[in-house]
Amino acid sequence: MWIVELAFNDEPERLAARAAHRQRLSALQSEGVVRMAGPFADDSGAMIVFDVADQPGLEQLMADDPYFTTPGVRVHQVRQWRPFLR
Structure with missing residues (x-):
């Protein structure tokens, strides 16, 4: 597994792009590719x-x-993660 940590600032483009990004993450979660995500x-x-x-x-x-x-x-930051509990 991989942990991706994002940092945000107040650029308006970020908020405009967020809905499509969240839809993509939801689809990837349905496929088992995203385990969890959130701000x-x-x-x-x-x-x-x-x-x-x-x-x-x-x-x-x-x-x-x-x-x-x-x-x-x-x-x-991007880090590989090896959880022992799932």
């Missing part, structure tokens, strides 16, 4: 947990979603 309580960013085998697969998912390059959205 931090202070809306300074968000975290998404992807269940994909490798980094190239993750990078392709992110490239297919324009939200990750929308003004106001910055990919702060």
Whole structure:
């Protein structure tokens, strides 16, 4: 699994792109690719947990979603995660 942490600022493009991004994440959750996702309580960013085998697969998912390059959205950190409880 992979954890993607996003950082946000107040660019209006971010809010305009958010609905389509959330629809995409919901579809990926239905496929078992996204395990959980959501903004931090202070809306300074968000975290998404992807269940994909490798980094190239993750990078392709992110490239297919324009939200990750929308003004106001910055990919702060990407980390591989190996949970022992599911």
